[in-house]
Amino acid sequence: MTETTDTGWFARLKAGLSKTSSQLTRGIQELFTKEKIDGATLDDLEDLLIQADLGIAAAERVVAAVGRARHERNLDGESVRKIVAEEVARVLEPVARPFDPPESARPAVALIVGVNGSGKTTTIGKIAETFRTAGLKIVLAAGDTFRAAAVEQLKVWADRSGAIFVAKETGADAAALVYEAWQRAKAEDADLLIVDTAGRLQNKAGLMAELEKIVRVLKKLDPDAPHDCILVLDATTGQNALGQVEAFGKVAGVTGLVMTKLDGTARGGILVAAAEKYKLPVHFIGVGEGLDDLEPFDPDAFGRAIVGLSRD
Numbered sequence: 228m229t230e231t232t233d234t235g236w237f238a239r240l241k242a243g244l245s246k247t248s249s250q251l252t253r254g255i256q257e258l259f260t261k262e263k264i265d266g267a268t269l270d271d272l273e274d275l276l277i278q279a280d281l282g283i284a285a286a287e288r289v290v291a292a293v294g295r296a297r298h299e300r301n302l303d304g305e306s307v308r309k310i311v312a313e314e315v316a317r318v319l320e321p322v323a324r325p326f327d328p329p330e331s332a333r334p335a336v337a338l339i340v341g342v343n344g345s346g347k348t349t350t351i352g353k354i355a356e357t358f359r360t361a362g363l364k365i366v367l368a369a370g371d372t373f374r375a376a377a378v379e380q381l382k383v384w385a386d387r388s389g390a391i392f393v394a395k396e397t398g399a400d401a402a403a404l405v406y407e408a409w410q411r412a413k414a415e416d417a418d419l420l421i422v423d424t425a426g427r428l429q430n431k432a433g434l435m436a437e438l439e440k441i442v443r444v445l446k447k448l449d450p451d452a453p454h455d456c457i458l459v460l461d462a463t464t465g466q467n468a469l470g471q472v473e474a475f476g477k478v479a480g481v482t483g484l485v486m487t488k489l490d491g492t493a494r495g496g497i498l499v500a501a502a503e504k505y506k507l508p509v510h511f512i513g514v515g516e517g518l519d520d521l522e523p524f525d526p527d528a529f530g531r532a533i534v535g536l537s538r539d
Contacts, residue, residue: 236522241532243490243514248535250493251279251311255534256304264297272307279493279533280465281315282500289314312530318499319526324508326354326483326523329454334366334412334420336445336452340438340475341459343426346487346513348377350459351421352384353521354511359388363418368408369394370401370441371425381423391415401425402440409448422453435478442479457510459485460501463492472505487513487521495533 241248254275258268269290276286292314293307328335337354341347348371355365367385371377375397385392393408405422412420424441425434445452458481460468468486475481484507486498502509512529513521531538 237528237532237538239514239520240489240512240522240528241535241538243520244495244529244532245535246491246493247279247489247495247533251275251533252304252308252535255307255311259302259304259307264293264302269294276311276496279496280500281496282503284503285315285318285496285499288318308534308536311534312536314530315496315499315533316526316530319502319509319524319529322502322506322509323524323526324483324510326455326457326510328358328419330418332449332451332454334409334417335454336409336420336422336449337455337457338422338424338441338445338453338479339457339459340424340479340481341426342461342471343374345426345459345461345464346485347371347426347459348380348384348423350485350487350511350513350521351381351423352388353513355384355388355390355421358419359390364415365390366408366412366415366417366420367392368405368420368422370405370408370422372397372399372401372404373425377423377425390421391417401437402444405441406444406448409445409452435474438475438478453479455482456480457483457485458507459487460497462486462489462495462497465492465494465497466500468497469501469504472501472507476505481507483508483510485509485511485513485521490514498529499533 258271273286273290289311292310339347339351359365367381367390369378369381378394382392393411395404456479458475489495509524511521512524
């Protein structure tokens, strides 16, 4: 990202995180108006950050940085917001990694998992469009065979992006569908096979078992498949997102994250908490339903946007 003002994607990101940033900005301004910054002030700052779902570890990091800075200069709300932005970016920098399917695998297989309503199908469509634009040949597999609407939605994205589309009748065996899709991708010499899956809530043992079956089938076709397993998380679920990382990680071996719907939550810090706890790559973040509302993850931009700062 090269923009240096609040335009384009950064403007949408900042607007999307406005519920979180307004809450944090208001709280920080109220805390850092007195001449002396004492331990109670720092405790209140930690509480404020935890309420925004940054997580305890990240909140402690930020508070420690503010605590060190208070001895160097008089801190006001603006200075503290800059420290928060810097520390958030430091937490996120190691996990900011583009989605980069291996060129050596044809097809490379990306399994997309997450609960219903998280934005999986839309995310798949946007990823397909991104890589089609880059010149790759894409196959989309409608592995969410339980919902006709999900199949129809994915078909729209396939048509839009020029991807090959593989689907079966509603209620069909998802693992069998994935087998056929891989064979089709192989025959077509496709670069990337992206597999949609049903919304498997972690307490739905049968659906999790089916996901395990899909993974087993893929490994019989290619021992290294799936090459990526991307978990799509809905930011509005807050701390529940961490439980989803645990559950899907055990079943499918999650390799990366996409965080969507940051525009609908006052707890956008959940991305920071997930990064701090699991160290998984964050490939994309989304702040809306439009084609341009899913972008590769930029930790510096996120850090500044979450506290309402401009992109200097």
